[in-house]
Amino acid sequence: MLEPALDLYGEAAERVEAVLIDLLAQSRARYALVVDRQGFVLLHQRAPWAPKPPSLDSLATLIASNHSANVAIAQLFGESAFRETVQVGDGVGTYVEALGDRALLVAVFDETAPLGKVKLFTKRAVARIRDVLADVREAPPELVFGAAFSDDAGALLDDLFDDRNRP
Amino acid sequence: MLEPALDLYGEAAERVEAVLIDLLAQSRARYALVVDRQGFVLLHQRAPWAPKPPSLDSLATLIASNHSANVAIAQLFGESAFRETVQVGDGVGTYVEALGDRALLVAVFDETAPLGKVKLFTKRAVARIRDVLADVREAPPELVFGAAFSDDAGALLDDLFDDRNRP
Numbered sequence: 091m092l093e094p095a096l097d098l099y100g101e102a103a104e105r106v107e108a109v110l111i112d113l114l115a116q117s118r119a120r121y122a123l124v125v126d127r128q129g130f131v132l133l134h135q136r137a138p139w140a141p142k143p144p145s146l147d148s149l150a151t152l153i154a155s156n157h158s159a160n161v162a163i164a165q166l167f168g169e170s171a172f173r174e175t176v177q178v179g180d181g182v183g184t185y186v187e188a189l190g191d192r193a194l195l196v197a198v199f200d201e202t203a204p205l206g207k208v209k210l211f212t213k214r215a216v217a218r219i220r221d222v223l224a225d226v227r228e229a230p231p232e233l234v235f236g237a238a239f240s241d242d243a244g245a246l247l248d249d250l251f252d253d254r255n256r257p
Numbered sequence: 258m259l260e261p262a263l264d265l266y267g268e269a270a271e272r273v274e275a276v277l278i279d280l281l282a283q284s285r286a287r288y289a290l291v292v293d294r295q296g297f298v299l300l301h302q303r304a305p306w307a308p309k310p311p312s313l314d315s316l317a318t319l320i321a322s323n324h325s326a327n328v329a330i331a332q333l334f335g336e337s338a339f340r341e342t343v344q345v346g347d348g349v350g351t352y353v354e355a356l357g358d359r360a361l362l363v364a365v366f367d368e369t370a371p372l373g374k375v376k377l378f379t380k381r382a383v384a385r386i387r388d389v390l391a392d393v394r395e396a397p398p399e400l401v402f403g404a405a406f407s408d409d410a411g412a413l414l415d416d417l418f419d420d421r422n423r424p
Contacts, residue, residue, distance in 0.1 A: 144333040152333070156326040163319045164346050166311040167365070172344040172351075177327055182334040198334070 098124070098132050102226045109218045110135040117211040118203040120182075121146075123196040124189065124219070129154035132193065143198075153186060153196055176205070185209060187216050195219065265291070265299050269393045276385045277302035284378040285370040287349075288313075290363040291356065291386070296321035299360065310365075320353060320363055343372065352376060354383050357390065 098106055110122040110133065120140035124132040129151035136143060143149075161171045175186045185197045185208050197212045199205075265273055277289040277300060287307035291299040296318035303310060310316075328338045342353045352364045352375050364379045366372075 149330065149333055152326055152330045156323060156330065159319055159323040159326060160344055163316065163323065163344065163351065164349070166316055166319070167346070167349040169346040169349055172346040174343075174345050176341075176343040177330065177339040178341050179331050179334070179336040179339040181336055182331070183339070184330065 098226075102222050103133060105222045106133055106219050107135060109215050109222070113197065113211050113215040116214075117197065117199065117208045119185075119197040119199040119208050119212075120203075121196075121198040122215070123150065123198075124193055125150040125153055125196055126193045127154055127157060127191075149196075149198075153184070153194060157186065157194060174209075176209075178205070183208075185212050187212055189216060189219055190223065265393075269389050270300060272389045273300055273386050274302060276382050276389070280364065280378050280382040284364065284366065284375045286352075286364040286366040286375050286379075287370075288363075288365040289382070290317065290365075291360055292317040292320055292363055293360045294321050294324060294358075316363075316365075320351070320361060324353065324361060341376075343376075345372070350375075352379050354379055356383060356386055362386065 106124060110124070113119065113122050114135055114137040119137065121134065121136050121143050123134040123146060126132055131146050131150045134146055157171075157175070160175055164170065164172045171188060173188060175184075177184045181200055183199050183205065185199065185205075187195050189195050195212060195216050197208050199208045273291060277291070280286065280289045281302055281304040286304065288301065288303050288310050290301040290313060293299055298313050298317045301313055324338075324342070327342055331337065331339045338355060340355060342351075344351045348367055350366050350372065352366065352372075354362050356362050362379060362383050364375055366375045
């Protein structure tokens with residue numbers, strides 16, 4: 091079964107969403123998405139001034155399959171992949187950059203956003219998101235039992251097993 | 258059966274090849290190709306300083322299928338197609354621009370060629386190739402029988418049918 095390649099949840103997801111919001115504010119792009127290479131939308135943000143986006147699921151699927159074709163082209167020239175892909179149309183363009191081996195950062199912009207700015211701030215966003223992902227990998231979520239929990243649990247166990255409580 | 262969408266032959270092919278040679282000299286790109294949207298290489302040139310290229314047929318097929326995916330992405334945003342596509346890797350990059358509805362101009366460059374130059378001169382090459390293609394469409398090739406041919410043919414026919422030659 092297909093499952094997203096990257097679990098972004100809790101604090102990590104919030105930090106990456108903040109990066110996407112900054113990216114939109116700085117670059118004046120319309121939409122920013124983190125998409126995994128299987129074509130799932132992991133996170134997305136829409137600029138307040140952007141029109142209603144098309145189906146982001148369709149976009150993510152097409153971007154991911156396009157990326158696979160790009161990898162095949164890069165490999166013809168002995169490269170593992172292209173680092174960045176830019177598509178420019180009359181009204182809308184996309185800028186896609188790899189986020190490690192498993193995900194892509196996609197910025198969709200229109201003619202009001204200069205391509206140079208979109209590139210610059212997307213590259214900065216990629217660096218910040220990589221830091222967040224590195225943190226996530228270093229510190230997988232685990233259950234932490236604090237002192238208060240231990241005390242409570244100890245008291246409960248005492249209650250259960252302590253002979254003194256038996257009638 | 259699949260057949261190339263564009264017949265470039267004779268003088269038109271020579272003129273487009275000259276454009277590709279100029280493009281390589283001006284942009285310092287490695288290879289320049291005219292590819293049709295079905296994935297056939299119609300014309301190609303290799304810069305004198307470029308290493309042996311990978312299979313250009315494979316490259317053309319991948320570029321054309323990539324372009325179809327790009328069209329699908331552009332259509333999500335209400336555009337008919339993206340005008341230009343840039344892929345940049347660590348050592349090699351590609352720049353693809355539409356040549357009308359039926360073909361693509363592809364420039365493959367390495368880190369010695371500045372992207373700005375590749376873009377500028379590829380755009381100029383596209384304009385020049387469009388002019389050539391417009392000429393081809395306006396003046397389809399036709400057989401022209403010059404005065405010399407007529408005279409020769411007339412003499413032959415006279416020989417065949419002129420009673421004076423009969424014994």
